[in-house]
Amino acid sequence: MRKRWWSLTAVTALIAATLVPAAPAMAAPTFKVPFPCGQSWSGQTRSDHSPAYAVDFNRTDDLGDPVVASAPGTVDRVTDLGGTSYGKYVRIDHGGGYSTYYAHLNGFNVSVGQSVGYGKVIGWVGSTGGSTGPHLHYEQRLNGSDIQVRFNGALALYWGTKTYTSNNNCSSGTGSGTVDTAGTPLTVRSGPGTGYGSVGTVTDGTKVTIQCQTSGTTVTGTYGTSSIWDRIGSGRYIADAYVYTGYDGYIPNVPRC
Numbered sequence: 144m145r146k147r148w149w150s151l152t153a154v155t156a157l158i159a160a161t162l163v164p165a166a167p168a169m170a171a172p173t174f175k176v177p178f179p180c181g182q183s184w185s186g187q188t189r190s191d192h193s194p195a196y197a198v199d200f201n202r203t204d205d206l207g208d209p210v211v212a213s214a215p216g217t218v219d220r221v222t223d224l225g226g227t228s229y230g231k232y233v234r235i236d237h238g239g240g241y242s243t244y245y246a247h248l249n250g251f252n253v254s255v256g257q258s259v260g261y262g263k264v265i266g267w268v269g270s271t272g273g274s275t276g277p278h279l280h281y282e283q284r285l286n287g288s289d290i291q292v293r294f295n296g297a298l299a300l301y302w303g304t305k306t307y308t309s310n311n312n313c314s315s316g317t318g319s320g321t322v323d324t325a326g327t328p329l330t331v332r333s334g335p336g337t338g339y340g341s342v343g344t345v346t347d348g349t350k351v352t353i354q355c356q357t358s359g360t361t362v363t364g365t366y367g368t369s370s371i372w373d374r375i376g377s378g379r380y381i382a383d384a385y386v387y388t389g390y391d392g393y394i395p396n397v398p399r400c
C-alpha cells in the first residue's frame with residue numbers, strides 16, 4: 144500500500160507539473176498609426192522587405208515630419224547605426240513581449256528609459272541608414288519576431304500600399320462641419336439614410352456640430368459619393384457628402400454613432 148501510494152503521488156505530481164499552463168499571452172496593445180491625429184500616410188508592405196511585415200510610410204514632403212509613439216511604453220533603444228541598416232532608430236517596449244521600431248529617423252526626441260504615451264513625438268522622418276529617400280520604416284514585434292502590423296486591431300494590407308489615417312492621441316469629442324449644397328436647403332433625416340423621414344432642413348452655409356458619424360445610404364453630393372451620415376442632434380442626421388469637414392471619410396476624433 145505504502146509503495147503504491149508513493150507511486151501515485153509521483154504520477155500526480157508529474158501530471159500537475161505537465162499541466163501547469165504557460166504564462167498567458169498578454170493582449171496586444173492597441174497600436175495606432177505612428178503619426179499625429181488626423182494625418183493620412185501611405186503605408187507600403189512588400190514581401191521582399193526586411194523584415195517582411197515592416198511597413199514603410201510616406202507622404203508628400205515628409206522629411207522632418209514628426210513620428211509619434213504608436214502605443215504607450217518605455218523607450219528601450221535610441222540608436223544610431225550610421226549609414227547602414229536602420230540608421231537612427233527608436234525602439235519602444237510596450238510590455239507583454241510587444242515592441243515597435245521606428246527607423247531611418249532624422250533625429251531623436253526621446254531617450255532610453257523614457258515613458259511615452261500615445262502621440263508622444265519620438266523623432267522625425269528622415270533617410271538615415273540604408274535608406275534611399277525619406278520615409279518611416281515601422282515594425283511591430285512580439286518576443287523579438289516581427290509580426291503583421293495592426294492599427295486599432297485591424298490588420299494592415301499585406302501586400303500592397305494603402306492610406307492609413309491616424310487617430311493616435313485624438314481628443315475624443317465632437318467634430319464640426321459646414322453644410323455646402325450650392326443653395327438648396329439640406330434635408331435632415333431621423334436616421335442615417337434617405338429612407339428615414341424628414342425632420343427639417345439646414346440651410347446652405349450652416350455650421351453644424353457633428354456628435355458622431357455612421358454609415359447609411361450612399362449619397363452623391365458636393366463632396367463626392369459617400370455613405371457616411373453625420374448626427375447633428377438627437378434623431379437628426381445629414382448626409383456627409385454635403386458637409387465640409389476637412390476630411391475624406393470619417394473625422395478621426397469623432398466617435399461612431
Ligand SMILES: [Zn+2]
Pocket residue numbers: 192197198199279280281
Ligand atoms: Zn522599410
